[in-house]
Amino acid sequence: MTYDIVILTDKRYLNDSKSDNYKHNVYFEDFLVQEALNKLGLNTLRLAWDDATFDWSSTTAVLFRTTWDYFDRFAEFSKWLEKISRVTTLFNSEKLIRWNIDKHYLLDLKKHGVHIAETHFIEKGSHMSLIDIHKSLGWQETVLKPCISGAARHTYKLNMDNLNNYENIYSELISEESMMLQPFQHHIVAQGEVSMMVFNGQFTHAVLKKAKAGDFRVQDDFGGSVHCYEPTNDEILFAENTIKACPQLPIYARVDIFTDNDGNTALSELELIEPELWFRRYPDSANKLASGIQQQLKNL
Structure with missing residues (x-):
């Protein structure tokens, strides 16, 4: 059997759950996208990305949606x-996925006029200690995280x-x-972080994410x-201009x-691989994404 498009998830989220709201939300959001494509x-087919039994040449395209274990299995994912x-x-x-996987992409966007958070990159194998780095930069309070990561993996608030x-865990991480x-x-603690969804270069909807009291991580994984x-209008323009600065126009971001x-x-x-896109709060946005995908398929 051949397919027009396969929607990718990871095997933890293949089935719906009546007892786990998190898993249900993942399943439901993918369902909204699949339903919009089917209409x-x-x-379509929804499948775990690491399904070894599937013939990937039997589908015209694949849509990365909830492949939320890729950063824990990056070497395997990269080969696949x-x-x-x-x-x-x-x-x-x-091309976009590989560019976006590594947070060094922030430097490319900065070169194209996108204002980014002030960032110091520490390359693999560096022998500088955390205290020496902080002294050299003059920063008193910071956040440390890997360049390839997700779901706040190894994200630490330092002072x-x-x-x-944190020197020991940092030493282990920077060696790898x-x-x-x-x-x-x-301001993220006080005001939160805004997620702007952009499909086919145009803004569609947004949500505000706030950390729970006493935390700095806005992900719902952490409360x-x-x-x-x-x-x-300025925020919408910022988001759309960020997309224009990408190496290619992403179908979703x-x-x-x-x-x-x-x-x-x-x-x-900037999330171009498998971001949560909050379709459950704005169901019509799934139709907008599906229309863009349909047009892309016609152009292949």
Whole structure:
């Protein structure tokens, strides 16, 4: 059997759950996308990305949606990605995925005029200690995280009083992967972070994510809350201009923005691989994504 498009997840989320709201939300959001594609007459299948029994040449395209274990299995994922890109079309493309996987992409966006959070990259194999790095930068309070990561994996809030507690784990991490250090952004705690969804280059909807009391991580994995949000025209323009600065136009994107310590709108992250897109709060946006995919398939 052949398919127009396969919607990718990871095997933890293949089935719905009546007892686990998190798993249900994942399943339901993918369902909304699949339903929207089916309504357009497209033949679809939802599948775990690492399904070894599936012939990837039997589908015209694949849509990365909830492949939320890729960063924990990156070497395996990278080989798989190279393999399937030879036999089918990827949304978003392999070029965009590989560019976006590594947070060094922030430097490319900065060169194209996108205001990003102040960031210091620490390359794999560096022998500088955390305390030496902080002293050289003059930063007192920071956030440390890997350049390839997700779901706040190995994300730590640091200050001059607790650096010694993290030197060992940092030493282990930097021997295996590049890291990034950013000044702690106080406005995120007070105001939250805005996620702007952009499909086919145009803004569709937004949500405001807030950390729970006493935390700095806005992800709902860590108790963060999500709220409906009406962005300003300037925020919409910021998001759409960020997409224009990408190496290619992505079919979907999530642009995370916040107010930095200087009071300016800044890019926190640009998600082009498997971002949560909040279809359950804005169901019609799934139809907008599906229409864009249909047009892309016609152009193949």
